[in-house]
Amino acid sequence: MYLKPPFVLMFFLTLISQAIQGQEKSSDSLQDKSFEYLKSAFEEYEDNHKVSIVYVNAWIKKASREKDTFNLAYAYLYKSCILHYEGAIAYSDSIIALTKNYKNNEFPALGYMLKGYYNYDNGDDKKALKLYLIAYEYALKNNNINQQIEIKQFIGGLKTIFGQYDEALKIFREQLKFLESQPNYKKKLKKDYIIALNDLSKAYLRGEILDSASIRIKEGLDFSLKTKDSLMYSTFLLDSGTLLYFENDYKGALDSLKKVEPLINDISLANCYYYQGKIYKHRDINKTISYFNKVDSIYTATENPFIELKDTYKTMYDFYSKQGNVNKQLYFVDKLIKVDSLLNNTIKNINKEVINHYEVPKLKNEKGKLIIKINNEKDFNKKITFLVFFIILLFSSISFFFYNNQKKYKKRFNELLNKNLKTQKISITQHSENNSINISEKIINSIISKLDEFENKKKYLEQGIVLNKLAKDFNTNSVYLSKVINHNKGITFSNYLNGLRINHCIEELKTNYQLRAYTIKAISYEVGFSNSESFSKAFFNKTGIKPSFFIKELNKLARNS
Numbered sequence: 001m002y003l004k005p006p007f008v009l010m011f012f013l014t015l016i017s018q019a020i021q022g023q024e025k026s027s028d029s030l031q032d033k034s035f036e037y038l039k040s041a042f043e044e045y046e047d048n049h050k051v052s053i054v055y056v057n058a059w060i061k062k063a064s065r066e067k068d069t070f071n072l073a074y075a076y077l078y079k080s081c082i083l084h085y086e087g088a089i090a091y092s093d094s095i096i097a098l099t100k101n102y103k104n105n106e107f108p109a110l111g112y113m114l115k116g117y118y119n120y121d122n123g124d125d126k127k128a129l130k131l132y133l134i135a136y137e138y139a140l141k142n143n144n145i146n147q148q149i150e151i152k153q154f155i156g157g158l159k160t161i162f163g164q165y166d167e168a169l170k171i172f173r174e175q176l177k178f179l180e181s182q183p184n185y186k187k188k189l190k191k192d193y194i195i196a197l198n199d200l201s202k203a204y205l206r207g208e209i210l211d212s213a214s215i216r217i218k219e220g221l222d223f224s225l226k227t228k229d230s231l232m233y234s235t236f237l238l239d240s241g242t243l244l245y246f247e248n249d250y251k252g253a254l255d256s257l258k259k260v261e262p263l264i265n266d267i268s269l270a271n272c273y274y275y276q277g278k279i280y281k282h283r284d285i286n287k288t289i290s291y292f293n294k295v296d297s298i299y300t301a302t303e304n305p306f307i308e309l310k311d312t313y314k315t316m317y318d319f320y321s322k323q324g325n326v327n328k329q330l331y332f333v334d335k336l337i338k339v340d341s342l343l344n345n346t347i348k349n350i351n352k353e354v355i356n357h358y359e360v361p362k363l364k365n366e367k368g369k370l371i372i373k374i375n376n377e378k379d380f381n382k383k384i385t386f387l388v389f390f391i392i393l394l395f396s397s398i399s400f401f402f403y404n405n406q407k408k409y410k411k412r413f414n415e416l417l418n419k420n421l422k423t424q425k426i427s428i429t430q431h432s433e434n435n436s437i438n439i440s441e442k443i444i445n446s447i448i449s450k451l452d453e454f455e456n457k458k459k460y461l462e463q464g465i466v467l468n469k470l471a472k473d474f475n476t477n478s479v480y481l482s483k484v485i486n487h488n489k490g491i492t493f494s495n496y497l498n499g500l501r502i503n504h505c506i507e508e509l510k511t512n513y514q515l516r517a518y519t520i521k522a523i524s525y526e527v528g529f530s531n532s533e534s535f536s537k538a539f540f541n542k543t544g545i546k547p548s549f550f551i552k553e554l555n556k557l558a559r560n561s
Contacts, residue, residue: 030058035071038062049082056082073099073107077114088118109138109147116154129155146387149175149192156199165207172200186223188388194223194232201239205246213243234263242275250279262559265552267306270298274308277315285319292316296335301519309339412544413553417510421503437483443476447484450474460500461528467493498538501527505539505547509554516551523547 030038038055056079063072073095080091095111102108116131132151139147156171176196179185185193197220204213217239224233241256257276264272277291292312299309313336320328437444454460454470471478485493505527508515515523524535539547 030055031062031065033058033062035059035062052082053079069098069102070104070107073111077110080114080118085118085122089115092118103142105142105144106147109135109142109144112138113147113150120154145384146391149178153195153199156203165203168203169200169207172196172203176200182384189391190223190227191391194220194227194229197223198232198235198239201236205239205242208246210243210246213239217243230263234260235268238264238268238272241272245275245279254279262556266298266302267304270295270302271306271308273298274312277312281315289316289319297517297519299339300521305339305342310336313339409545409549410553413550416506416543416545416550417554417557421507437487439480439483443480444484444488447474447476447481448488451485455500458504460497461504461526463525463528463530465497465528497528499542501529502539502542506543506550509551513558516554520547 038059056075059075059078060072063075076091076095076098080088080095083091092111092115095114096108099107099111112131112135116128116135119131120128132154135147136151136155138144139151152171152175156168156175159165159168159171176193179189179193179196182189197216201213201216201220204210204216217236220236221233221240224230224236237256237260241253241260244250244253244256254276257272261269261272273291273294277288277295280287280291292315295309295312296316299305313332316332317329317336320332450473459465467478467482471481474481482493485491485496489496491499505523508527509523515526518526519532520536521532524530524532527535529535529538536547539545539550543550
């Protein structure tokens with residue numbers, strides 16, 4: 001069973017990354033604006049990164065000019081949220097360098113947490129853990145309880161994933177005990193409380209301590225229903241189905257797992273498929289293989305390993321060995337070796353780092369902080385009240401942001417769904433003076449005719465199409481071909497080719513459910529792209545949504561029809 005370490009920080013970054021985008025002005029013209037103005041402008045143009053970068057840079061410039069260290073740190077944090085991995089890491093390093101010599105409740109711990117998150121998201125668990133441990137030392141030093149909670153959840157989650165159940169249970173029990181000691185925690189700290197319940201129930205499940213798991217899962221289901229937290233309810237429902245599997249109640253397990261299946265995605269969905277496959281293993285091995293193929297498809301797309309993959313690939317290998325399917329045997333034994341190596345290396349690294357760096361300093365520092373907390377209870381309660389208010393405001397804002405984003409994406413999806421792109425060619429711009437590009441009318445008409453044939457016969461789906469090659473196929477040169485496309489279609493050759501491929505892909509995905517089952521990498525190859533990154537970028541640039549979202553919404557419609 002898989003558990004991804006909880007990231008309250010990730011939600012925090014998502015909110016922050018939307019607090020600074022803006023409009024079509026230069027950063028110089030914004031220097032007389034307040035920080036609040038920049039935030040408000042960002043919220044208005046939150047989806048346009050080309051515009052948002054102007055406001056981020058204006059924020060940085062203003063904070064630098066006013067020598068406002070912590071506003072500058074926040075500006076760096078905001079900018080990191082709209083950059084790719086390398087840029088985000090660079091800005092998290094800038095945050096650390098800027099604030100490490102200052103006394104502040106949130107910095108430099110937040111800089112280390114930010115860098116740790118980006119490394120984790122990039123697959124470097126060992127480096128992420130080191131950075132979170134450094135952040136934890138600062139969180140203890142600054143008595144920042146909220147940061148301590150987030151970091152403990154991260155470390156406990158990693159331990160749970162890789163089988164260190166006793167150590168994870170110790171952390172999660174301490175977390176829950178601490179939260180339950182706070183006044184009115186079910187209201188003021190409800191999000192932290194429900195996450196702690198879920199962490200603890202998953203750790204109990206992984207350790208097969210079923211009675212304790214059952215108690216915590218029931219508490220989580222009841223509390224998530226009471227607070228109308230649909231996301232956490234589906235998580236606890238998945239845990240409930242897993243618990244019933246371990247209790248050999250296969251009928252009840254299937255019922256719970258089937259109910260939760262349309263409510264979850266990614267690794268949680270892989271986990272759901274895994275246990276459904278396990279239920280059928282001794283009853284209908286073909287159904288097991290069908291479910292395990294779904295697990296493999298999700299892992300191939302996410303490349304995020306979890307323990308159950310070992311059993312998944314071992315079962316698949318044994319099945320295809322009996323079938324005598326050598327290609328499938330080779331495929332799944334390669335997958336098994338890769339996953340086993342990844343999991344073993346990560347477990348080894350985490351063991352070493354946690355034992356040598358985390359446990360002893362944590363216990364010593366926490367004892368001292370508890371004494372300080374008791375002696376300064378009044379001051380502590382004031383800080384907690386402020387933090388709780390901030391967290392409630394934070395999650396309200398996050399909910400609003402995600403709702404708006406989903407609404408926008410859904411609108412774009414419906415527009416694509418209702419638009420027929422099969423007959424929609426890349427538009428031709430008529431110009432009265434074709435000779436303005438210094439090419440004869442005869443050559444221009446010949447190239448346009450061959451472009452029509454190129455589109456009608458769908459030759460744009462072929463791999464390796466470049467301007468020079470296509471020019472040779474048209475018996476012309478690349479300069480003429482480029483000029484004709486630019487002049488008569490109003491776009492570059494690259495945008496012309498990508499537009500044809502994306503239009504074709506959209507229409508195929510609408511009707512071809514088998515294509516929707518492919519990985520993004522496989523789909524990109526089918527429509528002529530050489531890699532998934534360039535395909536996803538072209539898809540988003542043309543439609544405003546990611547291909548994964550488009551496919552997910554199509555599958556929802558198919559299930560409901």
